[in-house]
Amino acid sequence: MAGSAYLPQFGSRTVEESEALRHTALVRITHWISAVSVLVLVLSGIAILLAHPRLYWGEVGNLNTPSLIDLPLPFVLDIPIRGPGRYLHFLAAWVIVFTGLVYVLAGLANRHFSRNLLPARSEFTFREAARIISGHLRFRRSSEEELSDYNVLQRLSYSAVVFVLVPLMIWTGLAMSPAVTSVFPFLVTAFGGQQSARTIHFFVSCALVLFSIGHVALVWQTGFKPRMRAMITGSRAGGKERA
Amino acid sequence: MSGRVSRRRLIQTGIGAAVGAGAFGATVKVADRYGLIPANCRGVYGLSETITYAGQRLLTKLPSTAREFDRSQITENPLVNGRAPTTEPYQKLLAGGFADWRLTVDGMVARPGTFSLEELKGFPSRSQITHQACEEGWSFIAEWTGVPLSVVLERAGIQPQARWVFFFTFDKWWDSIDLDDALHPQTLLAYAMNGPEMPIDHGAPLRLKVPRQLGYKSLKFLTRITVTDSQNEVGDGLGSGSPSDGYSWYAGI
Numbered sequence: 001m002a003g004s005a006y007l008p009q010f011g012s013r014t015v016e017e018s019e020a021l022r023h024t025a026l027v028r029i030t031h032w033i034s035a036v037s038v039l040v041l042v043l044s045g046i047a048i049l050l051a052h053p054r055l056y057w058g059e060v061g062n063l064n065t066p067s068l069i070d071l072p073l074p075f076v077l078d079i080p081i082r083g084p085g086r087y088l089h090f091l092a093a094w095v096i097v098f099t100g101l102v103y104v105l106a107g108l109a110n111r112h113f114s115r116n117l118l119p120a121r122s123e124f125t126f127r128e129a130a131r132i133i134s135g136h137l138r139f140r141r142s143s144e145e146e147l148s149d150y151n152v153l154q155r156l157s158y159s160a161v162v163f164v165l166v167p168l169m170i171w172t173g174l175a176m177s178p179a180v181t182s183v184f185p186f187l188v189t190a191f192g193g194q195q196s197a198r199t200i201h202f203f204v205s206c207a208l209v210l211f212s213i214g215h216v217a218l219v220w221q222t223g224f225k226p227r228m229r230a231m232i233t234g235s236r237a238g239g240k241e242r243a
Numbered sequence: 244m245s246g247r248v249s250r251r252r253l254i255q256t257g258i259g260a261a262v263g264a265g266a267f268g269a270t271v272k273v274a275d276r277y278g279l280i281p282a283n284c285r286g287v288y289g290l291s292e293t294i295t296y297a298g299q300r301l302l303t304k305l306p307s308t309a310r311e312f313d314r315s316q317i318t319e320n321p322l323v324n325g326r327a328p329t330t331e332p333y334q335k336l337l338a339g340g341f342a343d344w345r346l347t348v349d350g351m352v353a354r355p356g357t358f359s360l361e362e363l364k365g366f367p368s369r370s371q372i373t374h375q376a377c378e379e380g381w382s383f384i385a386e387w388t389g390v391p392l393s394v395v396l397e398r399a400g401i402q403p404q405a406r407w408v409f410f411f412t413f414d415k416w417w418d419s420i421d422l423d424d425a426l427h428p429q430t431l432l433a434y435a436m437n438g439p440e441m442p443i444d445h446g447a448p449l450r451l452k453v454p455r456q457l458g459y460k461s462l463k464f465l466t467r468i469t470v471t472d473s474q475n476e477v478g479d480g481l482g483s484g485s486p487s488d489g490y491s492w493y494a495g496i
Contacts, residue, residue, distance in 0.1 A: 083489015179495025
């Protein structure tokens with residue numbers, strides 16, 4: 001991978017390894033732990049939401065006050081899914097927070113972010129984006145070369161998830177905690193109130209679900225088996241065993 | 244050669260595991276001493292529950308005041324969640340204007356006894372406009388007036404080894420809070436809400452108000468307070484009736 005040229009001090013071993021591996025072990029492990037956590041967070045989040053599928057803006061909201069949005073979902077209070085849902089939600093939240101911390105610290109330390117994730121300004125063009133989208137729409141098979149590196153749209157969407165959406169989920173989650181906001185009230189006042197934070201938490205989770213669906217769909221389209229192999233074993237798609 | 248390496252590995256792993264287990268045990272002991280281990284620290288969710296509770300208890304060592312609001316932000320027509328008990332003892336006291344109601348305070352206190360509503364109203368009082376946020380997702384803001392729990396515990400003579408305060412209600416509910424919350428100035432035994440009285444369905448004659456936790460910790464229709472040094476001896480030992488229903492004992496979320 002071209003990026004390893006930036007790190008000559010790591011020696012030839014790093015060059016060999018990064019050429020042999022599509023994804024580092026750290027990326028693969030944190031990817032799958034995060035994937036399971038997100039799935040659990042979404043399912044348990046739905047279980048919690050169904051107790052009161054009504055969204056508000058500002059500090060307060062209840063059945064006696066006007067809503068921002070009445071989601072077209074039933075109120076589920078009698079089926080005991082909420083209690084276990086809450087336990088699971090916080091369990092999965094801690095798992096993804098610790099996993100994310102490891103991923104972010106490592107990504108900063110080994111320059112995974114600057115090399116592989118953040119889009120370079122030069123390729124950040126409308127023409128390049130249009131080329132990628134039209135390629136997907138025509139189901140054009142990507143070349144192995146294209147698949148060896150993240151394209152600009154991948155970089156943009158992955159960066160948005162890592163640096164915007166997931167931090168926003170954590171922030172809006174903390175904004176709903178009366179104990180945390182008793183120490184840091186700005187965490188919730190920044191959003192204009194606890195119910196606003198809850199509403200943003202919901203919409204950001206929708207964005208993450210949409211991302212996940214698009215992500216899996218594109219993995220499918222560009223070749224499910226080699227992509228999965230790359231994210232599970234780390235080996236390059238179609239590449240021979242080298243390490 | 245490989246045998247020796249693997250034996251060395253084995254010894255190293257063994258020492259590592261022993262050191263790790265020792266460090267874990269010591270951490271648990273220290274954490275428990277500083278009140279960072281909740282009663283529901285076991286089971287599948289025990290670790291995450293403990294991390295949440297310990298993390299927030301370390302955080303609330305910093306100045307920690309539940310947000311208070313302006314009078315103009317008080318929610319009109321606050322939602323009632325669960326009506327007053329229909330049982331005879333409660334209805335009889337209600338009919339008598341709660342003149343015969345008494346709050347029992349016992350357990351690890353120097354002077355166990357009872358307090359009438361009039362006595363409680365005679366203690367130093369506090370009014371605050373805070374959230375009542377239900378774990379279901381809805382919320383309202385109201386003004387609560389009552390006596391800080393710390394005042395009552397002080398009058399009863401809370402003992403130095405006390406660690407938990409349990410609450411029991413007319414509707415057979417029970418829960419507990421730690422001393423961090425029990426002695427917090429905003430933790431009230433509230434006898435009034437949005438006016439001179441506590442509306443019946445909001446917990447008359449006396450309810451707990453713990454504004455640094457979710458609404459379900461603010462028990463209504465109180466009958467008894469018991470101070471203990473352990474959460475194991477009450478009920479199923481999980482600190483509250485909530486965990487058996489799937490709800491966390493600690494609800495600072």
